[in-house]
Amino acid sequence: MSDPKWHKLGAVADLKKQPLQALDIGSVHIALSYADGKFGAIGGTCLHDGGPLGEGTLDNACVVCPWHGWTFDRLTGESPAEAPAAVARFNLKEENGDLYVGLEPATPDKAPVTAAHPLAREIKREPGQVRVVGLSTTAMNHERPRFSTSDYLLETALTHAREKLGAETKLIKLNDLSFRACEGYYSRGADTCTWPCTITQQDASDQMKEVYEALVFWGDVILVGTPIRWGAPSSLYFRMAERMNCIQNQITIANRVLIRNKVASFIITGGQDNIQGVAGLMMVFFGELGFQFPQFPFIAHSRGWTAEDMDVNVAHVRESAELRDGACALVGRCAAMATALISADQPVTSTERGGRKAHPI
Numbered sequence: 494m495s496d497p498k499w500h501k502l503g504a505v506a507d508l509k510k511q512p513l514q515a516l517d518i519g520s521v522h523i524a525l526s527y528a529d530g531k532f533g534a535i536g537g538t539c540l541h542d543g544g545p546l547g548e549g550t551l552d553n554a555c556v557v558c559p560w561h562g563w564t565f566d567r568l569t570g571e572s573p574a575e576a577p578a579a580v581a582r583f584n585l586k587e588e589n590g591d592l593y594v595g596l597e598p599a600t601p602d603k604a605p606v607t608a609a610h611p612l613a614r615e616i617k618r619e620p621g622q623v624r625v626v627g628l629s630t631t632a633m634n635h636e637r638p639r640f641s642t643s644d645y646l647l648e649t650a651l652t653h654a655r656e657k658l659g660a661e662t663k664l665i666k667l668n669d670l671s672f673r674a675c676e677g678y679y680s681r682g683a684d685t686c687t688w689p690c691t692i693t694q695q696d697a698s699d700q701m702k703e704v705y706e707a708l709v710f711w712g713d714v715i716l717v718g719t720p721i722r723w724g725a726p727s728s729l730y731f732r733m734a735e736r737m738n739c740i741q742n743q744i745t746i747a748n749r750v751l752i753r754n755k756v757a758s759f760i761i762t763g764g765q766d767n768i769q770g771v772a773g774l775m776m777v778f779f780g781e782l783g784f785q786f787p788q789f790p791f792i793a794h795s796r797g798w799t800a801e802d803m804d805v806n807v808a809h810v811r812e813s814a815e816l817r818d819g820a821c822a823l824v825g826r827c828a829a830m831a832t833a834l835i836s837a838d839q840p841v842t843s844t845e846r847g848g849r850k851a852h853p854i
């Protein structure tokens with residue numbers, strides 16, 4: 494066993510106990526698998542975005558990357574879905590009860606020819622009128638929808654933007670989208686929370702991509718409408734917000750700001766109070782993503798803690814000319830600010846993140 498190209502991995506009996514493991518031998522990374530009485534050794538670094546294949550899972554004959562689900566034959570390294578892409582294959586041999594790996598790849602990495610995910614494209618504003626996205630976060634029964642005070646004011650603002658300000662508008666109702674909750678990939682490692690979102694890359698049916706398209710690319714103004722639920726924005730709002738970790742994480746891991754020249758503001762309604770708390774939560778979050786705010790960045794309505802008669806609450810909002818005017822004025826301030834930002838065209842595209850340690854890049 495003096496050939497320096499063979500490296501002893503350990504006792505065969507011990508190595509058989511783990512179906513898949515990551516082995517780092519100097520600069521060589523290997524995903525070692527054992528199944529059906531046979532060992533396999535392939536390159537440990539995923540060809541998609543560098544995921545650690547040895548920390549993934551085995552699915553029949555394939556190693557599944559833990560980051561975005563690319564698969565590689567555990568014996569040959571070939572990727573059935575991304576063919577002709579393949580990670581390197583390494584030779585193995587058993588001697589005297591020990592397993593050895595040849596550190597020179599028996600077959601090399603073959604780079605994938607797959608097109609990049611559409612959301613990975615360059616961030617560039619297409620020319621045109623100011624574009625306003627209304628983001629409804631209220632949850633309700635699809636077959637028997639009720640009157641929503643936050644949606645009512647949101648739609649009032651969008652109609653005003655379209656008809657009086659000449660803006661293009663789009664209404665996204667989170668209640669109509671099917672999207673997974675954030676699965677916390679950043680907890681595995683900062684690089685694992687990727688842009689586009691790890692889930693979006695794994696799951697073509699996940700509709701959070703519509704929100705990403707609207708917020709990162711299409712919209713200039715984002716108007717978020719939410720009810721107050723237990724003193725906080727709606728549960729759908731939080732489900733969406735957590736999926737935006739990937740936008741904020743780009744600032745941390747790549748010093749790259751995805752949100753450029755964009756304005757956010759909020760419409761908050763509820764039968765009970767905590768308007769300022771809800772506004773504060775949303776402003777901190779959207780500020781962390783890179784959105785800017787106009788003067789007086791939210792409108793709101795609540796009749797206070799003792800007002801349990803919600804039907805009266807609904808009637809108040811429906812009949813309030815002040816709230817309708819407030820919604821129109823809010824979107825007007827946002828559109829004016831967005832227009833100024835677009836014409837100055839000096840977006841912040843990177844930031845030093847004062848007080849925070851940058852992830853090594």
Ligand code: FES
Pocket residue numbers: 539540541542543544558559560561562563
């Ligand atoms: S890094 Fe492996 S699938 Fe993306």
